[in-house]
Amino acid sequence: MTADIIDGKAFAAGLRARVAELVPAFQAAAGRVPGLAVVLVGEDPASAVYVRSKGKQTRECGMESFEHKLPAETTQEALIALVDQLNADPAVDGILVQLPLPKHIDEQAVLLRINPDKDVDGFHPVNAGRLATGLHGFVPCTPLGCLMLLEDRLGDLTGLDAVVIGRSNIVGKPMAALLTRASATVTIVHSRTRNLPHYLKHADIVVAAVGRAHFVKGEWLKPGATVIDVGINRTDAGLVGDVDFDSAASVAGAITPVPGGVGPMTIACLLRNTLVAAHRNAGVALEKGVI
Numbered sequence: 001m002t003a004d005i006i007d008g009k010a011f012a013a014g015l016r017a018r019v020a021e022l023v024p025a026f027q028a029a030a031g032r033v034p035g036l037a038v039v040l041v042g043e044d045p046a047s048a049v050y051v052r053s054k055g056k057q058t059r060e061c062g063m064e065s066f067e068h069k070l071p072a073e074t075t076q077e078a079l080i081a082l083v084d085q086l087n088a089d090p091a092v093d094g095i096l097v098q099l100p101l102p103k104h105i106d107e108q109a110v111l112l113r114i115n116p117d118k119d120v121d122g123f124h125p126v127n128a129g130r131l132a133t134g135l136h137g138f139v140p141c142t143p144l145g146c147l148m149l150l151e152d153r154l155g156d157l158t159g160l161d162a163v164v165i166g167r168s169n170i171v172g173k174p175m176a177a178l179l180t181r182a183s184a185t186v187t188i189v190h191s192r193t194r195n196l197p198h199y200l201k202h203a204d205i206v207v208a209a210v211g212r213a214h215f216v217k218g219e220w221l222k223p224g225a226t227v228i229d230v231g232i233n234r235t236d237a238g239l240v241g242d243v244d245f246d247s248a249a250s251v252a253g254a255i256t257p258v259p260g261g262v263g264p265m266t267i268a269c270l271l272r273n274t275l276v277a278a279h280r281n282a283g284v285a286l287e288k289g290v291i
């Protein structure tokens with residue numbers, strides 16, 4: 001193995017510490033702490049773990065966590081009524097509806113109902129539009145975490161060739177928008193791309209978010225590339241990423257592991273977005289670049 005390992009777990013711990021450091025000043029100015037509401041519908045075991053971690057890490061940062069656990073049979077109307085209630089609650093700065101939702105609920109209808117200024121997941125089309133047009137909004141947490149790891153590793157991304165594998169609204173598309181904003185030269189490839197290795201051969205940066213275990217092979221990579229693995233695939237061998245780690249690590253310059261790479265950044269960025277939302281909602285200034 002030649003690649004450096006990018007330690008997302010350590011980076012995320014640093015980011016959470018920074019959030020915690022900034023909470024007291026917000027509290028002094030606003031007379032309350034930032035509040036994050038997390039809604040879980042059903043009993044998906046992985047989602048339950050993520051929601052528990054979100055609550056715990058929110059409290060550890062000194063913010064208030066409002067947890068709403070609803071049964072799997074909850075109707076779309078009932079879920080939307082809860083979102084409306086959270087939209088109207090001044091103690092709630094950020095609202096997150098844990099995905100995936102049960103099949104009988106229209107995910108888009110629920111996400112559309114969240115007030116864009118409380119949409120700390122950055123999934124509302126208003127925030128997607130803000131990102132695409134360079135306006136202030138909320139950026140989805142996983143791609144934001146990937147960008148932070150990339151800039152920490154590479155510094156200025158201007159002119160670098162970046163390939164994003166995957167075109168989901170939650171990771172692929174916002175990741176491409178963020179890299180474009182950072183002046184990288186961006187290509188999006190996906191499961192229907194013909195001759196995918198052709199695109200990767202020239203990429204300084206590869207972000208893999210395709211949802212297939214071990215999909216990206218080391219021989220497809222440019223030597224020295226920085227590889228960010230967003231995949232979380234549960235296999236008989238345990239949790240693995242979208243990148244074939246062993247072959248990729250012998251070619252790449254740096255690579256994120258799974259677990260311990262991008263995953264922890266998702267929740268740390270959620271806390272960061274909640275702190276930012278609280279400042280905006282309360283009209284309290286947050287110095288540019290402070291977080």
Ligand SMILES: Nc1nc2c(c(=O)[nH]1)N[C@@H](CN(C=O)c1ccc(C(=O)N[C@@H](CCC(=O)O)C(=O)O)cc1)CN2
Pocket residue numbers: 046050096097098099100121141142232239258259260261262263264265266267
């Ligand atoms: N409303 C949302 N739903 C979902 C999101 C999201 O950002 N918003 N992302 C994922 C799940 N997710 C957070 O919700 C998440 C995924 C993974 C991790 C993480 O820390 N992973 C660890 C491994 C943990 C494990 O064993 O499963 C790692 O990679 O090291 C945190 C959060 C889908 N839903």
